[in-house]
Amino acid sequence: MEHADGTETPDAEAAGNDPDAADGRDDAPRPEGPPRTMLDAREELTPMLSQYLDLCETHPDAVVLFQVGDFYEAFCEAAEEVARVCEVTLTKREDSTGTYPMAGIPIDNAASYLEALLDADYRVAIADQVEDASEASGLVDRAVTQVITPGTVVDDELLSDATATYLGAVTGSGEKTALATVDVSTGECQVTSGSERRIGEELDRLAPAELLCAPDAPAFELGFEAMATDADPEAFAADAARETLSAYVSAPDSVVESESELRAVGGLLDYAEYTQGDDGPLEYVSRVRRYDPERSLQLDATAIRSLELFESRSPRSGDTLIAVIDETACALGRRRLASWLRRPSVDEAEIRRRHDAVGELLDRPMARETVREHLSEVYDLERLVSRVSRERANARDLRALKNTLDAVPEVKAALSEVESDPLLDLRDSLDELADVRELVGEAVRADPPQEITEGGVIREGFDAELDEVRATEREGREWVSALEERERERTGIDSLDVGYTQVHGYYIEVTNPNLDRVPDDYTRRQTLKNSERFYTPELKRREDEILSASERADALEYEVFAEVRADVAEEGERLQALADSLATLDVLAAFAAVAAANDYVRPEMGADAVEIEGGRHPVVERTQGEFVPNPADFSRGNVAVITGPNMSGKSTYMRQVALVCVLAQAGSFVPARAARLPILDRIFTRVGASDDIAGGQSTFMREMAELTDILHNATGDSLVLLDEVGRGTSTTDGLAIARATTEFVHDEVGATTLFATHYHDLTALVEDLSDAFNLHFTVEKTEGDGGTPDVTFLHRVADGASSSSYGVEVAELAGVPPAVVERAREYVGEGGGTIGADGDENGDETSGVEARTSPDDDASAGESDTPVDPQASTNGRASEDGTLAAYVDGIDADGAAGGAATADAEADVLSELRELNVAKTTPLEALNALDELKQRLDERD
Numbered sequence: 032m033e034h035a036d037g038t039e040t041p042d043a044e045a046a047g048n049d050p051d052a053a054d055g056r057d058d059a060p061r062p063e064g065p066p067r068t069m070l071d072a073r074e075e076l077t078p079m080l081s082q083y084l085d086l087c088e089t090h091p092d093a094v095v096l097f098q099v100g101d102f103y104e105a106f107c108e109a110a111e112e113v114a115r116v117c118e119v120t121l122t123k124r125e126d127s128t129g130t131y132p133m134a135g136i137p138i139d140n141a142a143s144y145l146e147a148l149l150d151a152d153y154r155v156a157i158a159d160q161v162e163d164a165s166e167a168s169g170l171v172d173r174a175v176t177q178v179i180t181p182g183t184v185v186d187d188e189l190l191s192d193a194t195a196t197y198l199g200a201v202t203g204s205g206e207k208t209a210l211a212t213v214d215v216s217t218g219e220c221q222v223t224s225g226s227e228r229r230i231g232e233e234l235d236r237l238a239p240a241e242l243l244c245a246p247d248a249p250a251f252e253l254g255f256e257a258m259a260t261d262a263d264p265e266a267f268a269a270d271a272a273r274e275t276l277s278a279y280v281s282a283p284d285s286v287v288e289s290e291s292e293l294r295a296v297g298g299l300l301d302y303a304e305y306t307q308g309d310d311g312p313l314e315y316v317s318r319v320r321r322y323d324p325e326r327s328l329q330l331d332a333t334a335i336r337s338l339e340l341f342e343s344r345s346p347r348s349g350d351t352l353i354a355v356i357d358e359t360a361c362a363l364g365r366r367r368l369a370s371w372l373r374r375p376s377v378d379e380a381e382i383r384r385r386h387d388a389v390g391e392l393l394d395r396p397m398a399r400e401t402v403r404e405h406l407s408e409v410y411d412l413e414r415l416v417s418r419v420s421r422e423r424a425n426a427r428d429l430r431a432l433k434n435t436l437d438a439v440p441e442v443k444a445a446l447s448e449v450e451s452d453p454l455l456d457l458r459d460s461l462d463e464l465a466d467v468r469e470l471v472g473e474a475v476r477a478d479p480p481q482e483i484t485e486g487g488v489i490r491e492g493f494d495a496e497l498d499e500v501r502a503t504e505r506e507g508r509e510w511v512s513a514l515e516e517r518e519r520e521r522t523g524i525d526s527l528d529v530g531y532t533q534v535h536g537y538y539i540e541v542t543n544p545n546l547d548r549v550p551d552d553y554t555r556r557q558t559l560k561n562s563e564r565f566y567t568p569e570l571k572r573r574e575d576e577i578l579s580a581s582e583r584a585d586a587l588e589y590e591v592f593a594e595v596r597a598d599v600a601e602e603g604e605r606l607q608a609l610a611d612s613l614a615t616l617d618v619l620a621a622f623a624a625v626a627a628a629n630d631y632v633r634p635e636m637g638a639d640a641v642e643i644e645g646g647r648h649p650v651v652e653r654t655q656g657e658f659v660p661n662p663a664d665f666s667r668g669n670v671a672v673i674t675g676p677n678m679s680g681k682s683t684y685m686r687q688v689a690l691v692c693v694l695a696q697a698g699s700f701v702p703a704r705a706a707r708l709p710i711l712d713r714i715f716t717r718v719g720a721s722d723d724i725a726g727g728q729s730t731f732m733r734e735m736a737e738l739t740d741i742l743h744n745a746t747g748d749s750l751v752l753l754d755e756v757g758r759g760t761s762t763t764d765g766l767a768i769a770r771a772t773t774e775f776v777h778d779e780v781g782a783t784t785l786f787a788t789h790y791h792d793l794t795a796l797v798e799d800l801s802d803a804f805n806l807h808f809t810v811e812k813t814e815g816d817g818g819t820p821d822v823t824f825l826h827r828v829a830d831g832a833s834s835s836s837y838g839v840e841v842a843e844l845a846g847v848p849p850a851v852v853e854r855a856r857e858y859v860g861e862g863g864g865t866i867g868a869d870g871d872e873n874g875d876e877t878s879g880v881e882a883r884t885s886p887d888d889d890a891s892a893g894e895s896d897t898p899v900d901p902q903a904s905t906n907g908r909a910s911e912d913g914t915l916a917a918y919v920d921g922i923d924a925d926g927a928a929g930g931a932a933t934a935d936a937e938a939d940v941l942s943e944l945r946e947l948n949v950a951k952t953t954p955l956e957a958l959n960a961l962d963e964l965k966q967r968l969d970e971r972d
């Protein structure tokens with residue numbers, strides 16, 4: 032079969048590929064599953080194509096790539112798609128049964144093509160030749176050795192080393208929803224369960240690349256891209272799952288907490304096995320761990336996104352937290368760091384241990400830098416071990432393992448003087464695995480080739496039999512290399528050459544003028560233009576000996592290598608444990624390095640309230656020439672209402688408070704002069720509508736849905752960031768919502784809350800709320816050209832409320848035409864929003880609450896038909912059953928008013944409901960009305 036350069040596109044009809052021609056099957060042809068053309072010609076297919084067809088039938092949801100020599104080939108519809116996606120030439124295969132489109136990708140260089148197919152949302156079944164083509168009598172046997180799917184990629188070239196790629200499986204429903212995940216490249220398998228919402232959050236946090244749903248699992252709306260896979264429903268049955276899991280752990284029921292967890296892990300592992308060629312249990316899955324997401328600081332996907340932990344929200348917004356604090360030296364540490372940031376600890380003792388270790392590594396710069404230097408030589412041990420146990424590791428991998436193990440004693444030596452318990456424990460947990468290191472060192476050559484079947488892999492002196500065979504080969508070759516000299520002497524022909532060709536083997540070459548001197552024992556092998564080639568019986572014998580010894584040696588080397596690899600695989604658990612300790616050490620050393628370079632301090636944990644002196648934003652401070660540190664003191668109250676002009680630093684400030692807490696609970700020191708912090712249970716963020724470019728839902732609806740989530744789930748131990756809540760609707764409604772939210776958080780939730788707002792009226796509220804206080808961002812105002820004020824941002828937070836939003840000045844700074852700016856200034860003047868009462872750069876102690884009391888004062892007010900005076904509203908203050916909760920419950924419960932109300936009350940309420948003109952009611956008014964009706968019913972009960 033040749034790869035023609037094939038400019039010709041095959042005629043689909045001639046190839047029998049016309050969809051309409053396929054009688055009775057009118058679904059469109061797909062690149063996955065058996066091609067119709069072949070199904071129709073089943074009986075006539077050549078043995079090879081019929082083998083291809085069989086494999087397509089057993090892997091109906093994948094594109095089958097079929098090894099033919101050095102290529103992976105696809106045929107028919109699959110060929111067309113592979114040619115398109117991978118940008119390779121579409122050729123055709125013709126035989127007596129028909130013409131089939133064909134496309135191939137080179138096996139040696141398959142990774143980028145496979146990546147293209149995965150990106151195009153295909154699963155790919157790799158059908159390898161599983162017997163040596165030269166030994167096969169007739170058709171070479173082929174089998175699917177691997178199904179590559181987004182969640183089960185194990186190829187290093189297709190994996191990012193910074194993050195884990197998960198395959199997930201969901202079972203159950205309600206409170207018993209379970210999620211199991213496995214990182215197929217490292218064998219990390221975990222399971223958890225909880226309410227559908229919890230599991231939804233956990234899914235968002237882990238963002239598995241591929242998700243299997245059991246028949247009873249709820250349909251999740253995923254906030255990330257994942258391939259949905261229909262797994263075998265039977266694999267999710269409890270008995271089947273128990274059996275699958277029993278190959279991994281001795282007592283399946285003891286590692287899980289419920290049947291849904293058992294079924295999730297079982298179904299998951301069953302599929303993972305299928306993708307690895309259904310070759311039995313996956314040896315590298317050494318641990319199946321159950322965990323409880325509540326045992327970590329919970330950051331939902333919204334918080335992870337808005338705090339820009341891993342991704343920036345927009346290309347403009349610069350770096351991410353992980354980018355600025357990732358000083359890890361190896362891939363193991365990089366993944367561990369990502370997982371600690373994604374799931375900071377809530378275990379105070381554990382956090383202190385990490386801080387102890389970071390502190391000591393900070394104080395011992397020599398030890399730290401030596402450790403980091405040696406860790407940089409550490410290979411991705413977790414993935415290496417998994418390749419070893421999947422029998423995919425080659426000799427280079429084993430050498431990489433040895434190099435990694437070489438670093439371990441050095442790392443331990445660098446830690447010889449440490450004194451803190453966590454570092455002592457960590458040092459002691461570093462298993463040098465001297466046995467494995469020695470074994471590989473003695474067995475495998477230092478610079479082995481990629482291939483493990485062609486010799487050059489095993490060191491001399493390791494295997495006696497191999498040495499003997501190699502000696503025979505060597506002697507033979509030496510004999511041959513001395514032959515030229517000997518024969519020249521014997522024959523007197525100075526130009527006589529001894530050489531070797533692949534086809535003809537060894538020869539003695541004599542040029543034509545010397546042919547008369549050729550001895551009798553020379554037999555002619557080949558005639559060339561100017562010379563003849565000969566062999567002698569002895570040369571032939573030696574040649575056979577050399578070749579068979581060489582072949583035998585290569586085969587023996589492979590055998591010996593496979594034995595060594597199997598011995599290493601036996602130590603998989605110890606290697607995984609070592610990987611675990613190295614990963615932890617790497618992150619702790621990185622934290623110390625970051626602290627040293629950027630002047631971070633150790634936070635004091637277990638405080639009652641967040642108290643930060645001189646706090647900085649870890650990311651902005653790197654990109655900003657001069658960063659102004661700011662304090663945050665919540666010992667005086669838990670709700671801070673923050674005002675200040677646009678661009679004055681409100682968002683930065685709120686995020687820095689959250690990031691300090693995240694870093695601290697992840698185990699890092701923090702960017703501040705000093706910090707006393709509580710252990711937070713969750714961080715919620717609700718950032719302003721215009722900051723969020725998410726499409727689909729109306730931004731206001733989205734904002735309210737997020738607010739609902741916060742108000743339902745925040746606790747007194749949570750940190751809540753609210754950035755301009757209510758901005759997505761009319762000023763009056765927005766203000767009312769902002770106000771009610773603040774009150775509810777203050778009265779009912781008790782969470783540490785930072786509320787940035789442009790609603791200056793909100794600042795007055797603080798007087799009524801004992802645990803709330805105002806903060807504002809100061810600006811410096813100078814007389815500019817022509818008497819108009821210029822504004823300089825000081826980025827400094829101060830007590831009290833700011834009196835003006837300086838929106839007009841910011842508009843001017845941004846280049847809005849002078850005529851518009853002037854006109855705006857006039858409007859502001861008319862509205863009474865004076866500029867200049869504030870701007871006190873010392874800012875302190877001016878509680879200067881110059882709040883405008885009427886919402887109409889705001890330039891953008893008056894959008895609502897029926898202004899609501901928030902103070903006058905019955906809902907202006909949270910009632911003892913939680914007014915806002917009632918709103919929120921109202922949203923959730925579809926407005927189901929009722930209960931045991933009397934018939935009278937019900938009739939009243941019903942008649943009011945009938946009178947309500949829904950089309951003319953704003954969402955907030957509707958909620959207010961609903962709440963009032965509900966309260967009336969409750970009162971009359």
Ligand SMILES: Nc1ncnc2c1ncn2[C@@H]1O[C@H](COP(=O)(O)OP(=O)(O)OP(=O)(O)O)[C@@H](O)[C@H]1O
Binds near residue numbers: 657658
């Ligand atoms: N403490 C600080 N020190 C130095 N520069 C800062 C500081 N805080 C913020 N900045 C700079 O000011 C810019 C604006 O800050 P930020 O986005 O936090 O303002 P904002 O008040 O939230 O604005 P808006 O109300 O328009 O959202 C930031 O991009 C940053 O470059």
